[in-house]
Amino acid sequence: MEQVPGNTESDGTPIPLGGWEQVFARSPIPMGVAQGFRWVRVNEALAELIGLPASEIVGHDSRRFLGADILDGIAQAMVAAAEGARRLHLEGTVVTGDGTERWASIDAVIIFGTATDGDVDAVTAVVQATDLTDLHAARESVAASERRYRSLLANISDTVSLTDADGNLLFSTGRQNRALGYTAAHWEDLHPLSLIHPDDLERATAAWQAGLERPGVELGEEVRMRGANGSWVDVVVTGVNLLHDPDVGGMVITTRNITALRRAERLASSQAAVLELIARAAPLADVLDRCVELVEENGIGGQSSIYLLDQDRLVMRAGRAPEVLNAFMAPPPRTPPRCLCDVAIASGAAAYLPDLDHHHGHGESLDELLELGHQLGVGAAWSQPIVSIGTGEPVGTLSTTYERPHVPDRHEQRVGELASSLVAIALERVESEARLAHQALHDALTGLPNRTLLLDRLDHALARRDRHDEGLALLFCDLDRFKVVNDSLGHGVGDQLLVAFADRLRATLAVGDTVARFGGDEFVVLLEGVEDRAEATEVAAQVAASLEQPFVLPGGQEVYLTVSIGLAHAGSHEGGDAWLRDADAAMYRAKERGRNRIERFDTDMREAATKRLQVETDLRRAVPLDQLAVHYQPVVDLGSGRIVGAEALVRWHHPERGLLAPDDFIAIAEETGAIEALGRHVLDRSIGDLSGVLRRLGPRPFQLGVNVSARQLSGPGLDLVVQELCMRHGWDPHDLLLEITESALTVGINGPVDLLDRITALGVEVALDDFGTGHSSLTRLGRMPVGQIKIDRSFVAAIDHAGGRLVKIVDAVVAMARALDLRISAEGIESQEQLDHLRRAGCELAQGYLFAKPLPLDEFEQLLAADPRW
Known part of the structure; x- marks a missing residue:
């Protein structure tokens, strides 16, 4: 097998290599030799790059220190290579000893041969690495900045253009002029000043000339320019002369579409005007008028109307509508629908007739409506439901008609939705005022008139009596031991019983009589037109008799109640307060005499009531003034036979009435909380x-x-x-x-x-x-x-x-x-x-x-x- 410089014996002993050894070891370039992917030799520079001592690298799999991108490159090279020397150049990540990654280039000479033991094929690689981490980061930063710049220019809503001094287009961002809607190709053939509204052209031309004369100074104007769809668009054009800048060499012009902004400002101003009327509690008709003006001022043409359902939800009435359109837009709602308002009310969503000449979608039931619309010169119609804030149910419609076919755009739809919500707010304010007025004068639990309304009716009844000599009587009713029942069965059941008793009172009394909840378990009945005392007593007896049957709770439990009634006829009373006081005194007499009875007021009761009130007042001062003494009974x-205790019994040293026993004041103390x-x-x-x-x-x-x-x-x-x-x-x-x-x-x-x-x-x-x-x-x-x-x-x-x-x-x-x-x-x-x-x-x-x-x-x-x- 061909020997590679720097190789080791199978036992790991380095082979002496003379001068090459010195160059390898001392080279500042990271170098190493791997056999069968196992490092057999590395120099200090490579060890420093990997971040481990050479002793912890040699003998280990080299792939441990290579990122996936380099490993993929090596695998591809190994498949493509034949036996013999092969050179390999890769860039990718190197994994250091602590697990972090660095970017490096890898140059290797690959030698295929047979292992020294002859058992397996082996691959020997002489590797040289270059640390490119800083260079790679700089490249990535530049590339990211370039991508960010291009993406920014391509996606901003403004259009940035570069022209020469004559206005000829040199460059423009995006594939389309977003401000005006022109394609890039069409925009390149246009001179910016050619699109300016005639009324704005003089100002725009002066601004262009000023830009040419003042290099580096940013100038701007708000003008109208014709958009690609032919409509005038509100834009802000800013420009800066950079003809002198060799990197730019042109006039930089930015065009921003502010049509939506101006629309929003006008709409917000109209909305604020309506809300101000609502806040000032202006008449509903004035608020509806302003809502219609909001639609007509912020829409595109059209004539608007508001229709409201009556309380029975049967008939639309014109909240604000031209008389000629009433028959067209708002006959009574019917099923199937016969008008556009019917459709909006039934569906709870906006209904459209964009073209009365080519109508489809709402069925034949609107044929009469279409014919009437043609007679009135209506080309299109749109109806937006007005939904109650409290119930979520439609309570009317906001309707708009157009002379020509028309499909409302998203802005017009938003205007209609806003106007409908403002009408709903105004209606809720009116209903809220009515509810508050009712709540102020009625008991929330039973729905009966409360003390305030009762006193008002008493005063009016006394006034009528003075004019017409009408017989009047007052029943003050207090349920007996209701606190015991209430506390035993729970306040929820107690409330049910109070409501049930109120219902029995209503059923017992004649039309025209007033029954009110005075507070807690106290009810007051005003009887008008009674002929004599016997008639009033008979009515009181009927009230008491109404409790002979038990109240049946939801679970089937039966509860019996009784009532103590005080009866007072209208005498020389000057106001309802005094009259009530007398009936209350009679009721307390009924309580004292055993409850579940009727007592008629007499003057002695008034004196007793006055005395009782005085005792109550004095008793509240008795403790702080140390008027209470304690006596002890063995x-x-x-x-x-010996004394082993005592019972403490309170006595009251009243400053005027002397020593009072508990029977004279304890009951009052219990009732008043003292x-x-x-x-x-x-x-x-x-x-x-x-x-x-x-x-x-x-x-x-x-x-x-x-x-x-x-x-x-x-x-x-x-x-x-x-x-x-x-x-x-x-x-x-x-x-x-x-x-x-x-x-x-x-x-x-x-x-x-x-x-x-x-x-x-x-x-x-x-x-x-x-x-x-x-x-x-x-x-x-x-x-x-x-x-x-x-x-x-x-x-x-x-x-x-x-x-x-x-x-x-x-x-x-x-x-x-x-x-x-x-x-x-x-x-x-x-x-x-x-x-x-x-x-x-x-x-x-x-x-x-x-x-x-x-x-x-x-x-x-x-x-x-x-x-x-x-």
């Missing part, structure tokens, strides 16, 4: 008071009982309040008893239970107060975290009448509590007989006047210190 353990602040105050004051007493008298078994209202249970934070106050006063939560009524537990479904669970988790005990007087339910009792039951005083009082059924109830309640592992307490103990019976029955705790009445703090402390026995 609780006695019936086993030991109970929350009042309840926190009592809880804070009583825990603080008794903490001080026990510190002074020493520790002993003692539990403080505090009443909690339904309103406090309906809020989420009572547990946090209890925790905070116990921590502040150093009171053990296990020594605190919160007393709740059975009715309070009916507020909501899970809310009170969840809250009470959190409270009892603190260690606080919960007592069910006045047991047996409310909505008693053993099932509900089993779910409640109650630790104590308090027997109501009404049952205790019956003990004095031995053998009565109520006495047996007391015994049964005690037995039930013991069976449920609940503590049992009795209230209202006033006699020794009552005490003895409760002890025999197994009652654990008791309180009442037999032991002591509710006492101020100092007197209670003295009693506790005396440690009496009973």
Whole structure:
């Protein structure tokens, strides 16, 4: 086999080669020898190019360091070559040791022969490489710049041309003059000034001459030039004289089509004018007129009209249209369509008749329309639907007619679409104003007149009464215990019930009577033309009777409601407010007397209502003015006879009415929401008071009982309040008893239970107060975290009448509590007989006047210190 300089033995030992070895090793040109694609020798320059020491290259496959492009070239050369020396020149990528690629040229001498062991054919290559990375990058940059330049010139919307001093075209970008539409070949035969509009030619010629006289200065003019389609096109022409520049040698002229820009500016100005009218709440007719002007000013010829559907969607009315076109464009919509507006309304898309003489596409049903159009001199027509913003349904059309056949271009279509949308906005504004006016005077849930409209009608009714001596009556209706129903079944169901009740009211009343939702579950009925009090009472009875049948919920559940009604006849009232106040007072009397009844107003009610309002006002000042005091009634353990606790009972030191008991103000506090602040105050004051007493008298078994209202249970934070106050006063939560009524537990479904669970988790005990007087339910009792039951005083009082059924109830309640592992307490103990019976029955705790009445703090402390026995 022919030996190649720089070859190695099979064991890798280099063959000494003398002077050639020195040239090879020290050459700055990357060189190497490969046999069978395996490097057998490389010099330092090649190792530097590859980025690895020579020791990590020799012995490795040379293809590892060659890019795919060079490998493809080698493969092709190997297929084409015969035995003998072959020369190879390639350019491509070389893969360095760190995986990056460099661009290089490869020159190789390939020798085909037989391997030294004679087993296989071998290929030996003497390789020389040149690093072309920087040169390749520079070439690519120049080529990319050239491509970018050519692409830019070929694709810009402007036309750039080069002319000589006489205006003869030397060069132009693109295959077509995009600004004017001429082909390149046609454009080359034209002189730019020959296309200028006559009215603009003088300015254009002066600008050309100025350009010739001022080399290097860019000059421009906005002119009209004739386009390839024969129409005048708005363009901006700029030019710069570079005749003196040897690289250019000509006048560089740029032509830009600004027709669309000018159209858009005119259209935007017209649009702004319409929107200004809408914003100023201009009459609809004025807005429609301006919309038609917008179409005619921004379109190409044509006469436009606007037609709107009426509320029943049966008849088109001319919103703005020449009278002569009404019969042609807008007869009532019919099926099949008989006019172009019918087609647009039915399809919800623009309908066209581009040529009435050669019409096709809409069927024979438009034949009458076509004949009428011919008589009126209509050559083409176009109808654009106006679509409601609120419903998405067509509510009218914008229609345009032309004297000659005409196909609207995209700009005209955009104008029509814009005008239609502006009309829709104007219609929505009118409808929105009507909706707002209705919403301002009607209840959103039931659709009934609201308080504002009611008061207006009351004032008008009183005015008519003064003129015509007409009998008037007012019914103030309040659904009984609706909050309980609402909270138990959910507000969604509550809303359904209010709507259903409103429907029953409408069905009950006569035409001409007014029923309004006053707020919440309160409704007011105005009866006009009633002859006497009996007639008004009869109507009120009919309203109450309308609730005798249950309301059936979607799931089939039945709900019964009752209503308390206050009746007030129009007397000497000067306004609706006073009249309403009287009916409201009568309604409250109906509530106080047991609900589900009708009460007629009298003057005593007015005084009671005034007094009630004053109590409400004064009560809101009672807490901040420290007018509330807490008295304490001792609780006695019936086993030991000793005092083991107390119930905190609030009293109000009214500045004018003296000391008031809870019955005089708690109900009002509940209704007005003042109970929350009042309840926190009592809880804070009583825990603080008794903490001080026990510190002074020493520790002993003692539990403080505090009443909690339904309103406090309906809020989420009572547990946090209890925790905070116990921590502040150093009171053990296990020594605190919160007393709740059975009715309070009916507020909501899970809310009170969840809250009470959190409270009892603190260690606080919960007592069910006045047991047996409310909505008693053993099932509900089993779910409640109650630790104590308090027997109501009404049952205790019956003990004095031995053998009565109520006495047996007391015994049964005690037995039930013991069976449920609940503590049992009795209230209202006033006699020794009552005490003895409760002890025999197994009652654990008791309180009442037999032991002591509710006492101020100092007197209670003295009693506790005396440690009496009973």
